[in-house]
Amino acid sequence: MNPVSRNVDCTTARQRILHVLAATPAHAPALVTLGEIWLREDKPARALAPLRRAVRIDPSFANRMLLSHTLQRCGARDEAFGYFQQALTIVPASGSAWFVMGGQAEAFGLHADAAEYYAKSLEYDPDSARVWHRLGYSLLETDCVEAAISAFQNAVRLEPSNANAWIDLSSALSRLGRFDEAGEVAEMARNLNPAAVAAWHNWGHALLNLNRSQEALRVFDEAMRLVPELPIMRFARATALLKSGDFKNGWREYEWRWRDCQSPRRDIDAPLWQGEALQGRRILLHAEQGFGDSWRPAKTG
Template sequence: MLETEGENSRSLHLLGVIAGLEGQVKEAVAYLSQAVKLNPNNPEIHSNLGLALKDNQELEAAIKHYQKALELKQNYAEPYNGLGKIFLELGKLLESQQYYEQALKLDKNHANVHFGLAIILLKQGNFIQGFIEYEWRWKKKDFISPNFSQPLWNGSNFNGKTLLVYTEQGLGDSIQFIRYIPLVKKLGGRVIVKCNQAGLKLLFTTVSGIDDLFVKGEKLPDFDLQIPLMSLPRICGTTLETIPAEIPYLSIPKSTHFQISSAPEKNLKIGICWQTSSNTKTSQKRSCQVKYLQQILSIGKTNFYLLQKEVSVADLEWLNSQTKIHNLGSYFNDLADTAAAIKQLDLVITIDTVVAHLAGALGKPVWVILNFDSDWRWMLDRNDSLWYPTARLFRQAKIGDWDSVFIELKQAVIEFL
């Protein structure tokens, strides 16, 4: 009987881990909960259940299982890493840092822990140390490192040579950090840029300092040195005082002629976006329900332009019943079209950060709606952004609280009018 229970708990543990890796969070919680009942003294099962519960946003239960794992096995880095992540999400940075540091005492090369520490440091504005820790992203399992034989550029003069800068993460990251290219160009010869997403190519033809642009899959010419785009703040020694924030640093490509539908002349033209792309891990907590838009739709002398491409059937039905909303998203062919639409608006209000980066890079007034556990680049407790002088930030006061954000937004739109 005992042998069977042992075998069952091993099988359930394995099934739970696999479900978690495949993003089936509820299934992972179910399997691992059963495994823990059969084998309550196994620290690994408790730790993996902690991870599954965290991914399912059951944070208090996750904390308990991580702590139980540490009770059973004191020198165990993984639960400390998990607790570091949870307290970071709860906005308790001091506790988070302590857990991360504890994990590093046990495993000094734990890439996820170093990366977590990077986020804390960057949120606090400690860019020098934060961007050094941020280099650990290449050691994380979910990061695929390119195999270039050319050496990594160290920031020194490269006169007479060709430097490849390549984008490596999401569209928003690429738009935010492409601002460094003019600074890089001042240090040497040719600068070529390889985009990991084809949608960036046309948009980036408007960035000064790029000699040639390529997209993933295209054959690259010979080059001497290489650097990932998001390593440029470290290479340039960026501090809060030296963020390159001269805007606009993007413009509309000459070949793009996207026109928005007209509105009554005196009406304020506002672009809106209330959801992030559904294929990101954090899309649920970084999106709000369409009903919240009611708060601002009721304001007079305004017309609204929908900037997101992805809209659910139910949301679309509701939007079609609104006379003041023009659905632009479904007509966009690429990011250059989105940029051209933004250029014609008076204000952009967005939860989606790709749209936020785009509006900010174009120098448009942009109001960014942030969930409680917002990304490091928006820092802590600020309502402005050092990266984008035209941005204003609206933050959740507590996890899941969109009501207070939209009350504040409504008042701000009335004042803006």
């Protein structure tokens, strides 16, 4: 059977595959292709039936992994993990196979396992930029930051045009407080892809931590032209405004924290103060962000 060209529209391709299956119902490659067509149309639930049949006929590594991926997309995590474990017992001796295993391990949140699989992939193909990149990401997720930086550095050395790898390298450098380097790397990513909002954010974040708040503000303001309402960036911008002494705009922008990393307390049966007059009323002040908001040094002497 000839593979379906990506230039052929999905409806035509599906008709061709169904014609093949009408003549040969147990044609595993045709069943797999049918499942892939449904996946290409972002309809994973419809891909399940042909892929299940394909695995019963040909329980190969590739077929089990594709079914695992599809089940996971459908929210059937336990069943997807079962096929993933089955595939792990028959991984072919190839870098691409271990790379696929790493990607699926990431999907399950098994970042330490993913790092192990990516390392195995590199044994076959040590010059694969994409594998070094994903290895770096998995290491970063397991707090192996130094090792992650080394992996990202290999990724950008092998593929210096990959802005995403530069972005992740800047994030890892920031984790270690290496903000000078993080800012330079983020700026490099921005130059490679001016539309990459994460590059702008990482650049501004590094400048902010270097106490170059006015420069950070210019970066954040430029990034807002791309994505005006990105909470993580607006919250960082609020900090830059406050550090610059612009308290009026800074405190207003600080409200973005509720849409980023914080949520209002729900154990207080009272409405939030919105700035209205308080004559004749009481206001409760509480430690919104922990004891650092309310701590004061003990008296001495």
